[in-house]
Amino acid sequence: xxxIRVIGGGLAGSEAxxxxxxxxxxxxxYEMRPVRETGAxxxxxxxxxxxxxxxxSKLPDRAPGLLKAEIxxxxxxxxxxxxxxxxxxxxxxxxxxxxxxxxxxxxLVSHPNIxxxxxxxxxxxxxxxxxxxxxLTSPAxxxxxxVLTGRNHLYFYDATAPIINRDSIDLNIAFRGSRFGRGELDxxxxxxxxxxxxxxxxxxxxxxxxxxxERKDFERDVDGGVKAGSHHYFEGCLPVEVLSRRGEQxxxxxxxxPVGLYDPRTNRKPYAVLQLRQxxxxxxxxxxVGFQTNLTFAEQYRVxxxxxxxxxxVFERYGQMHRNTFIFSPANLKPxxxxxxxxxxxxxGQITGVEGYxxxxxxxxxxxxxxxxxxxxxxxxxxxxTTMLGALCEYITNAAAADFQxxxxxxxxxxxxxxxxxxxxxxxxxxYAKRAIEDLTSYLRETKEI
Numbered sequence: 331x332x333x334i335r336v337i338g339g340g341l342a343g344s345e346a347x348x349x350x351x352x353x354x355x356x357x358x359x360y361e362m363r364p365v366r367e368t369g370a371x372x373x374x375x376x377x378x379x380x381x382x383x384x385x386x387s388k389l390p391d392r393a394p395g396l397l398k399a400e401i402x403x404x405x406x407x408x409x410x411x412x413x414x415x416x417x418x419x420x421x422x423x424x425x426x427x428x429x430x431x432x433x434x435x436x437x438l439v440s441h442p443n444i445x446x447x448x449x450x451x452x453x454x455x456x457x458x459x460x461x462x463x464x465x466l467t468s469p470a471x472x473x474x475x476x477v478l479t480g481r482n483h484l485y486f487y488d489a490t491a492p493i494i495n496r497d498s499i500d501l502n503i504a505f506r507g508s509r510f511g512r513g514e515l516d517x518x519x520x521x522x523x524x525x526x527x528x529x530x531x532x533x534x535x536x537x538x539x540x541x542x543x544e545r546k547d548f549e550r551d552v553d554g555g556v557k558a559g560s561h562h563y564f565e566g567c568l569p570v571e572v573l574s575r576r577g578e579q580x581x582x583x584x585x586x587x588p589v590g591l592y593d594p595r596t597n598r599k600p601y602a603v604l605q606l607r608q609x610x611x612x613x614x615x616x617x618x619v620g621f622q623t624n625l626t627f628a629e630q631y632r633v634x635x636x637x638x639x640x641x642x643x644v645f646e647r648y649g650q651m652h653r654n655t656f657i658f659s660p661a662n663l664k665p666x667x668x669x670x671x672x673x674x675x676x677x678x679g680q681i682t683g684v685e686g687y688x689x690x691x692x693x694x695x696x697x698x699x700x701x702x703x704x705x706x707x708x709x710x711x712x713x714x715x716t717t718m719l720g721a722l723c724e725y726i727t728n729a730a731a732a733d734f735q736x737x738x739x740x741x742x743x744x745x746x747x748x749x750x751x752x753x754x755x756x757x758x759x760x761x762y763a764k765r766a767i768e769d770l771t772s773y774l775r776e777t778k779e780i
Contacts, residue, residue, distance in 0.1 A: 332358040334458045334701050337451045337471070339363070339376040341408060341687060342679025342694030343462035344434050348407040349698030350460075351443035355705055359438060362450035362468060375431035376438055376446070377408060381490045381567065383609050383617060385412055385423040385687045386739075391759040393739040394688055397718040398423065399763070400770055401692045404699070404779070408434060408691045417608045418519040420508040426611040454478060454675065458705050460697045462678040465654030472655065478669075479662050486736065489569045489622035489651040492630055494606065495644040496614050499523075504606075504639030509590030520607055521616060523639040524593045524600035530582065533636050537574045540629040543651065569624045569651060585620025604637050615646055624651035656683045659726040660734060666710040667697045667723060676701050683726040685736035692719045699779070711777060714769045715745055 336347045339361030347359040364374035386394030402409055412423060415430045438444050452470035454461060463471055465488065476482060504523045525533065573580050582588075586602040593600050606616035623630060627648045635643055657663075659682050662670055667682065669675040678697035679690040696719060700710035713720030721743045729737075737743065741755065741762050751758055774780040 332356045332445065333705050334358075334460065335455055336360065336460045336462060336698075337454075338462035338464050338679070339438075339446070340462060340464045340679060341377050341379075341690040342464070342697070343460070344377040344438060345406060345408050345691050345694035346460045346462055346676075346678050346698030346701070347438060347444055348441070349405075349695055350702040350705075351441050352405075353699070353702035353706070355443065355702050357444045359444055359446045360451045361446065361448060364448070373428075373431065374448075375428075375435045377434035378431045379425070379427040379687065381488065381622070382687075383417070383424050383427045384419060384607065384619075385409075385425065387421055388423045389421050390763050391756075392421075393718060393741050393759075394686070396763045396766055397688050397692055397722075397739040399767060400717055400719050401688070401695055403767070403770060404695055404774070406691060406695055407437060408694075409688070411437065415611070417611055417613070419607055420519045422607075424607060424609075427609065429611060456674075458674045458701050460676045460678055460694075460701050461681065462694055462697070463681060465656070465680045466652060467655050467681060475657065479657055481658050481661065485653050485655045487624075487651055488567050488654045489624055490647075490649050491618045491621040491623065492634065492645050492649045493609055493647040494616050494618065494640070495646050496616055498640075498642050498644035499606065499616065500639045500641060503595075505594050507591055520605045520619070521639075522591055522600075523604040523606070523637050524588070524591075525586070525602045525604070525638060527601045529636075529638060530586075530602040531578070533633070534574055534578055534581065536633045536636055537571050540571060540633050541626045542571065542624045542629075543626050567622055569649075570621045571623060571625060604640075618649075621649065622651075623649035625649070654680060654736075656681050656736060658731070658734065659683045660729050660731060663727045665712050665720070665723045665727050666700050667693060668700065668704075668710060673704060674701075680736070683729075683734065683736050684722055685738040689722060689738055693723070696723065711773075711779070714773055716769045717766045717773075718744070720770075721745075 333355040334350045334357050336343045336357060336359045339359055347357045351357045389395040390399055398409060411433045412425050415425045415433060417424050417426055439446050450468055453474045499521060504521050507522055508519050573584060582602045586604055588600045588603045591603050605619040607619050609615040609617045630648050635641055663677055667676045667678055676697040678693040682693055684693050703710050715721050715724045718739050725737050725743050744762055747761055
C-alpha cells in the first residue's frame, strides 16, 4: 500500500512524486491521460508542456532565475532534466518539449518507489495525498474539490501559441538574432520577422477583426464563475488578439517590441518584430513567442501569414485556448501547501494559484517534500519569505480575497531589503537574490534538508 498518493502527472505532480519517493516513501502517481484526455494535451507523457517550451530567464538576478536557483538547491528532478534537454533560447531556459516529457516519464516509471497508475481519480482519498491535478482538473474531481473547499472554483482562460515548421520560414526576410546581441549562438537564438509601419498596421487591422474559436463544453462557465459568454484572462498569458484590442501599439510595445534588434537588410531597427523560438532539439520547429491565440485555425493561417517571412508558413500546431482552474488558496491552504483543516492533504501546481512552469515545479517540490516529512512525523517546511518560493506560497495563502489572482515569480512579492536600499530594480535584484539563497541555504541546513 502506498504511503503517499499524488493526483496528477503534470509538472507539479511529477516533481512531488519524485521528492516523496526519494525520501523513501512508496508513492502512487495517478494520471488519467491517455485513458481520458484533457482537451489541451497531445500525449500521454508525464510532465507534458502545453503552453510553451520556455521555462523563463536563467539569469540569477531575474525573478524566474532566482526561483530556478532555489529549487536546484532543493534538488529538483524536473529542472535538472530541463537543463539536460535545453535548446538555444538566449538568456531563457527552453527545452525540447517531447524529449523533456519522455525523460521525466522514464525517470518516474523506473523509480522503485513510484507506481504510475493510468486512471482518473474522481474523489480525494483519505491518507497522505497531494492534489496536483492542474488547470484542467476533470469535472468529477473538480466537484470533489468543491465539496471539500466549500467554495466554487475561480478560473481564468489561458492560451497556447502556434508552432511553425522551420523550413517554411523565409530567411531571405527573417533573420537570426537575440536582443542586444545576447545569445548562445553567434547568429542568435531567435528567428526574427521584421515589419515596417505599414505592414504592422495592416496586420493589426486583420488581427482585431479575425474570427475566434467557440469555447468547448468543458470550458464553459460553471455556477458562480464569470458570467456565461464572457472571458476572464490571466494578464500574463493574454491571447494576442485580445491584447491588440487595447490599442494599435499594444503589440509593438509588447510581444512585438523591436528593442535590441536590427534588420541586417536595412541595418535599422524594425517598426515591430515577431520572434520565433526554437521548440525542439532538432531545430525543426519554432514557437511564435508571445502569440497565444484563440483565433480559428483558418484565421491563424490567413492572418499570421501576413507577417513578413511567414508568407508560406507551415503550422505544425495551431494556437488554442483552454480554461485553467484554481482554488481559493487564501481560505484553504497554509504556506506549507497543506489543506487548512487536513494536515495529510496537500495541493500543488497551478491549481493553487501559482503561475508559470517553474512555479508549478517548485510547489510540487515543496508539497512532495512536506508530504514525505509529515508522513515521517517531521514538521513540514515553511520556507523563509525572503526566498522566492517562500514568498510565492505566502502570497497565495494570504492574498486579499477581493483581488486574488494567479501569481508568478516577481521581486515585488519579496520583503523590502531594509534601510536605504539602492535605487533601481536592476540594482536591487542581485541583493534580493543573494539574500534569498543565503536564507534558503541556512534554513535547509537547520531542517536537515541538505
